[in-house]
Amino acid sequence: MIEDQKPSKTPLEALGEFALIKQLTKAAQASLPSTKLGIGDDAAVLSHDGETVVSTDMLVEGVHFDLGYMPLKHLGYKAVVVNLSDIYAMNAQATQVLLSIAVSNRFILEALEELYAGVHLACKTYGVDLVGGDTTSSKQGLQLSVTAIGKVPKKGAVLRSGANENDLLVVSGDLGAAYMGLQVLARENEVFKVNPNHKPDLAPYTYLVERQLKPEARKDIVSLLEVLEVKPTSMIDISDGLSSEVLHLCKQSELGCRVYEEKIPLDPQFISVCEEFKVDSTTIALSGGEDYELLFTIKQEDFDKIKGNPNLSVIGHMTAKGDDANLVTRGNEVIPLKAQGWKAF
Amino acid sequence: MIEDQKPSKTPLEALGEFALIKQLTKAAQASLPSTKLGIGDDAAVLSHDGETVVSTDMLVEGVHFDLGYMPLKHLGYKAVVVNLSDIYAMNAQATQVLLSIAVSNRFILEALEELYAGVHLACKTYGVDLVGGDTTSSKQGLQLSVTAIGKVPKKGAVLRSGANENDLLVVSGDLGAAYMGLQVLARENEVFKVNPNHKPDLAPYTYLVERQLKPEARKDIVSLLEVLEVKPTSMIDISDGLSSEVLHLCKQSELGCRVYEEKIPLDPQFISVCEEFKVDSTTIALSGGEDYELLFTIKQEDFDKIKGNPNLSVIGHMTAKGDDANLVTRGNEVIPLKAQGWKAF
Numbered sequence: 001m002i003e004d005q006k007p008s009k010t011p012l013e014a015l016g017e018f019a020l021i022k023q024l025t026k027a028a029q030a031s032l033p034s035t036k037l038g039i040g041d042d043a044a045v046l047s048h049d050g051e052t053v054v055s056t057d058m059l060v061e062g063v064h065f066d067l068g069y070m071p072l073k074h075l076g077y078k079a080v081v082v083n084l085s086d087i088y089a090m091n092a093q094a095t096q097v098l099l100s101i102a103v104s105n106r107f108i109l110e111a112l113e114e115l116y117a118g119v120h121l122a123c124k125t126y127g128v129d130l131v132g133g134d135t136t137s138s139k140q141g142l143q144l145s146v147t148a149i150g151k152v153p154k155k156g157a158v159l160r161s162g163a164n165e166n167d168l169l170v171v172s173g174d175l176g177a178a179y180m181g182l183q184v185l186a187r188e189n190e191v192f193k194v195n196p197n198h199k200p201d202l203a204p205y206t207y208l209v210e211r212q213l214k215p216e217a218r219k220d221i222v223s224l225l226e227v228l229e230v231k232p233t234s235m236i237d238i239s240d241g242l243s244s245e246v247l248h249l250c251k252q253s254e255l256g257c258r259v260y261e262e263k264i265p266l267d268p269q270f271i272s273v274c275e276e277f278k279v280d281s282t283t284i285a286l287s288g289g290e291d292y293e294l295l296f297t298i299k300q301e302d303f304d305k306i307k308g309n310p311n312l313s314v315i316g317h318m319t320a321k322g323d324d325a326n327l328v329t330r331g332n333e334v335i336p337l338k339a340q341g342w343k344a345f
Numbered sequence: 346m347i348e349d350q351k352p353s354k355t356p357l358e359a360l361g362e363f364a365l366i367k368q369l370t371k372a373a374q375a376s377l378p379s380t381k382l383g384i385g386d387d388a389a390v391l392s393h394d395g396e397t398v399v400s401t402d403m404l405v406e407g408v409h410f411d412l413g414y415m416p417l418k419h420l421g422y423k424a425v426v427v428n429l430s431d432i433y434a435m436n437a438q439a440t441q442v443l444l445s446i447a448v449s450n451r452f453i454l455e456a457l458e459e460l461y462a463g464v465h466l467a468c469k470t471y472g473v474d475l476v477g478g479d480t481t482s483s484k485q486g487l488q489l490s491v492t493a494i495g496k497v498p499k500k501g502a503v504l505r506s507g508a509n510e511n512d513l514l515v516v517s518g519d520l521g522a523a524y525m526g527l528q529v530l531a532r533e534n535e536v537f538k539v540n541p542n543h544k545p546d547l548a549p550y551t552y553l554v555e556r557q558l559k560p561e562a563r564k565d566i567v568s569l570l571e572v573l574e575v576k577p578t579s580m581i582d583i584s585d586g587l588s589s590e591v592l593h594l595c596k597q598s599e600l601g602c603r604v605y606e607e608k609i610p611l612d613p614q615f616i617s618v619c620e621e622f623k624v625d626s627t628t629i630a631l632s633g634g635e636d637y638e639l640l641f642t643i644k645q646e647d648f649d650k651i652k653g654n655p656n657l658s659v660i661g662h663m664t665a666k667g668d669d670a671n672l673v674t675r676g677n678e679v680i681p682l683k684a685q686g687w688k689a690f
Contacts, residue, residue: 036396037504040597042434042581043400043495045502051381052397055388056477056492058445062484089387100403100490132401134490139407143483145445145490147401150388157390159382236387252385 010109012137021135023109024116028123028130034095034151035129044131046096048151055086055148061141069185072111074213076118079144082239084126085217085292087150089237091158094219096131096149097123102138126219158296163234163253167297169316170232170306172221174265175242176281179288180273181205181212207269215292221311222294228305232296241287244339245295247325249318253297256323259316259337261330286327286337355454357482366480369457372465373475379440379496380474389476391441393496400431400493406486414530417456419558421463424489427584429471430562430637432495434582436503439564441476441494442468447483471564503641508579508598512642514661515577515651517566519610520587521626524633525618526550526557552614560637566656567639573650577641586632589684590640592670594663598642601668604661604682606675631672631682 012020021039030038037045046052059065059079067075080097087094099119103112123130128148188200202209217237225232234253236245242264250257264285274281297318298306306312316328325337357365366384375383382390391397404410404424412420425442432439444464448457468475473493533545547554562582570577579598581590587609595602609630619626642663643651651657661673670682 037502041505042431043398043437043493043502045435045497046397046399047395047499048393048397050392052391052393053388054391054399054441054443054477054492054494056443056445056479056490058447058479058481058488058490060447060481060483060488063447063482086387090390092388096399098399098401098492100401102403102405102408102488132399134401134403136403136405137408138405138488140485143403143405143447143488145401145403145479147399147443147492148388149399152390154392157382157388160386 008110012103012105012107012109015109017135020109024112024135025130027116027120030129030131032095032129035131038129038131044096044098046131046149048095050151050153051157053087053090053092053150053152053157055083057083057086057146059144061143067142068189070213072114073118076115077122078213078215079146080119080122081215081217082292083146083148084128084219085237085239087148088217088219088222089235089294090150090152091156091222091225091232091235092150092152093222094126094128094148094150096129098132098147099130100134100145102136102143104138104140104142107142126217158232158235160234160236160248160252163249163255163297163318165255165318165320166300167233167318168300168303168314169246169257169259169295169297169318171238171242171265171293171295171313171315172218172311173291173293174267174270175238175291175293176285176288177208177211177267177270178215178290179284180270180277181208181210183277184208184273185212205269205273207267208273212290215290217292218294224309224311230298230302230305232298235294235296238291238293238295240289240339242295243286243337246337247339249295249297250325253318254321256319256321257316257325258319258328259326260328263313263315265313353455357448357450357452357454360454362480365454368454369461369480370475372461373468375474375476377440377474380476383474383476389441389443391476391494393440395496395498396502398432398435398437398495398497398502400428402428402431402491404489406488412487413534415558417459418463421460422467423558423560424491425464425467425471426560426562427637428491428493429473429564430582430584432493433562433564433567434580434639435495435497436501436567436570436577436580437495437497438567439471439473439493439495441474443477443492444475445479445490447481447488449483449485449487452487471562503577503580505579505581505593505597508594508600508642508663510600510663510665511645512578512663513645513648513659514591514602514604514640514642514663516583516587516610516638516640516658516660517563517656518636518638519612519615520583520636520638521630521633522553522556522612522615523560523635524629525615525622526553526555528622529553529618530557550614550618552612553618557635560635562637563639569654569656575643575647575650577643580639580641583636583638583640585634585684587640588631588682591682592684594640594642595670598663599666601664601666602661602670603664603673604671605673608658608660610658
């Protein structure tokens with residue numbers, strides 16, 4: 001019998017920096033008319049009518065991701081998607097990304113190719129061009145930095161500060177699932193450490209695990225709002241948990257708000273897993289991060305345009321300046337919203 | 346006697362992520378008309394007539410810098426400057442930067458304030474706005490990621506690929522000094538390790554050390570060329586050493602070239618320190634990195650416009666497609682140029 005050839009393992013030292021970049025980015029073909037020049041010069045050249053929006057994020061191994069649960073291809077995909085989410089949160093169209101990585105020598109070329117396969121897939125899925133970046137070594141672990149760029153018509157960007165009293169507070173999709181997906185993965189990992197022969201059955205958790213490992217940014221919501229002819233008055237993406245983001249809108253719009261517990265959209269799988277883990281689903285939906293849904297406010301008169309849309313839930317409304325940001329519970333108690341989201345330190 | 350109050354030491358955990366970002370970026374006031382929205386939303390909003398250029402770089406402790414020699418304020422300054430250099434290398438005006446940092450808990454707030462003081466100083470010096478970024482923790486050390494943005498008139502960007510046969514090869518400033526500055530600092534550090542009471546006398550090395558610790562980007566050259574009405578046919582900045590950058594221009598313009606050893610601009614201090622260290626000054630000028638000068642080509646008919654300018658040296662010319670990139674030595678030997686610049690791995 002002829003043995004399968006073993007997958008090759010190419011140490012990064014075998015390539016120079018330029019050869020490495022070339023190898024990793026060869027799949028990046030600039031395809032948008034607004035990309036005048038992509039990878040390969042001192043800088044990329046872009047041409048946007050209207051205005052340009054730009055955002056950047058850093059992802060650090062051991063802080064933002066654990067390669068024990070997170071396949072490299074998924075990591076590459078997620079790194080791009082979470083940055084695109086910031087662009088959509090401006091009601092903008094994402095157009096380009098730049099990706100820098102710092103990696104220790106424990107990584108081989110084939111591992112980085114996996115990572116970039118995820119990056120290229122995300123770019124293709126969202127119709128953005130990879131136009132630049134940097135590749136360097138690190139002393140320890142893997143660090144990623146992504147810059148995302150988008151375009152909006154002049155004065156078309158929707159800021160956090162634009163909400164008005166009585167505007168409706170709307171959220172896309174459902175909340176909390178990504179956080180519970182992480183809890184499921186962490187539990188499986190603990191079991192695996194004790195018994196390496198353990199075969200995890202993740203079937204009951206598919207949706208949650210996918211929300212954690214392969215989040216999607218709500219490009220579709222920006223398009224939907226355009227079709228519905230609704231221009232949000234303020235918008236933010238939900239990366240740190242609903243409470244934290246609601247508080248940002250309130251603070252930057254200088255208003256209070258009321259969020260109704262019973263209106264917060266939850267997936268049935270999420271609810272049953274919260275029961276299994278004996279945690280309160282509302283608490284998780286308010287404080288668990290990484291859902292990458294959009295939170296925005298609309299004028300009351302726009303309610304009819306979004307009513308009944310399965311992608312959108314009205315969860316409350318903005319109240320007067322000086323008011324608190326409050327949660328109205330199912331038991332009709334009014335309690336202040338607190339930010340317990342992601343703590344980087 | 347009343348004792349001086351000790352400088353305060355604030356652990357990063359004492360602040361939340363948002364308070365930390367606010368503290369570090371409070372000095373960032375967007376001042377350019379093209380900055381429609383700076384720090385504080387999901388993304389910054391920019392408005393450039395013409396085209397936008399964008400570049401990004403990552404700097405990793407222990408790989409790109411050593412905090413043993415590099416004061417944090419200088420590091421912040423340098424991180425911005427080396428990215429602006431990429432923008433000027435497109436013959437563009439730099440307009441905005443974004444800065445992300447990942448830091449371990451060994452850093453205190455006051456250390457990061459020093460770092461940002463350098464960032465703000467660079468922004469002020471070069472007239473660019475700090476419009477965004479990310480602040481997160483790392484498992485080990487300090488990592489910085491800077492994205493720089495600039496603007497050029499439509500089709501005004503100067504690429505690496507635009508050189509033509511017989512174009513003159515021009516370099517700004519002088520070369521090799523930053524590399525020798527690092528050698529001086531490394532030597533002092535070794536002495537200090539053996540004898541902590543040793544007081545270094547850096548006076549004979551002021552220029553070299555400053556080139557290493559506080560490099561400047563050649564914004565002035567972009568302006569000068571505009572005043573002189575010279576549009577370079579190709580351009581690159583010298584971050585990895587002259588050889589490496591000349592080879593980039595040759596490869597991307599599909600030409601050969603001749604560089605004349607005797608024409609390479611060297612500072613007298615650099616020459617004498619090369620003698621002291623017993624290294625060949627030409628080798629260092631060709632291969633030592635981090636000078637952040639500009640290398641570009643101009644049409645022969647533009648020679649009279651730049652002739653005699655103390656900031657510019659013609660070091661050679663481009664030759665036909667298929668030719669090699671060669672160095673013509675003082676002894677009139679012709680030898681191929683080799684890239685020995687910065688190796689990240």
